[in-house]
Amino acid sequence: MRTNLFRGDGVARRAVMLAAWAWAIAPQRMARAQTSTRIKIAAASNLKFVLADLKSLFQQATGIQVDVNLGASGNLARQILQGLPVEQFISADEDRVAELFKAGRTLDAGQRYATGRLALIVPSNSALPLAQGLAAVVRSLKPGDKFAIANPALAPYGVAAEEALQRSGVGPLVARHKVLGDNVGQATQFVATGAAQAGITALALAMVPEMANKLQVLALTEKLHAPLHQRMVLLQGASPAAQAWQLFLASPQAQAVFIRHGYGLPQ
Structure with missing residues (x-):
């Protein structure tokens, strides 16, 4: 709250x-x-x-x-x-x-x-339909794929990520897909290293030059979260x-x- x-x-x-x-x-x-x-x-x-x-x-x-x-x-x-x-x-x-x-x-x-702003991210070599938005990416995940967000109990970017999932029509992530980072930086690294196939992070972490060759990035509208x-x-x-x-x-x-x-x- x-x-x-x-x-x-x-x-x-x-x-x-x-x-x-x-x-x-x-x-x-x-x-x-x-x-x-x-x-x-x-x-x-x-x-x-x-x-x-x-x-x-x-x-x-x-x-x-x-x-x-x-x-x-x-x-x-x-x-x-x-x-x-x-x-x-x-x-x-x-x-x-x-x-x-x-x-x-x-x-x-x-x-x-x-x-703050949110971003949807996938690895640079991903075939997930990033341009189609959050709902399309989540619905395209395979059974073994992981979706990373920051732990909502610890990080406000995790709370905002859950709100974005809800408002996009996806609803809560199913347990087999969800992986939580201790903070939003760790959630970003999960996707950048390929440990997760997609995720939601801070736009500020996704758009830096260090991530240019590791991530595909889509800024999410602020209407998806408080x-x-x-x-x-x-x-x-x-x-x-x-x-x-x-x-x-x-x-x-x-x-x-x-x-x-x-x-x-x-x-």
Whole structure:
């Protein structure tokens, strides 16, 4: 169930405008932030490639290095509650941030930074009818074929994948076809390596050059699932450097990188 805690979040767009102003004066802020030249964060697996680009831009501008612990949002939230030493959590959904906020582990309720997209994927040499869409691919699976998604109990992209299957008319996957990844990155690898014959992943993971020779990709319409509002939050004790990093992620410069990687702007 998706939480209502952040519904009507009209401050998100204003936060982006504020972040743009804050980023413009970042050089002055960085003089004070240099006491912490390395920050540790936890981030959802769908962000692997976009964060690589963003970390590089931020380090070039500030000299601050960002170390990322990637995983399923559910697992990361649980680890943070158990004491994982990170300064920021970049979740693939809002529910996990809400859990940490209610537990008093965050500075505030956080802010949306992007909207996720789904993609249907098959191996590059597959004969499955990808162009015909999700329902056609699932109905063309042979008895021994596997269809990979992220575990819905841990990853919001898994929840969205199940919604897409339902709304496309396929309904729940039968047990003999379904294989679950611990996170959306692992689900992607199942298909890229041929361990699964098809799957649903984050568009941001499927469209990178590293996958060009491994996957055929079809972006799925957002009408097939509830919006994937992705939210980030600073944890208690976050350093000035971590705060500057979060402001950077909401800046127009960073938003352009998110869009290039297949995300939508925060809604």
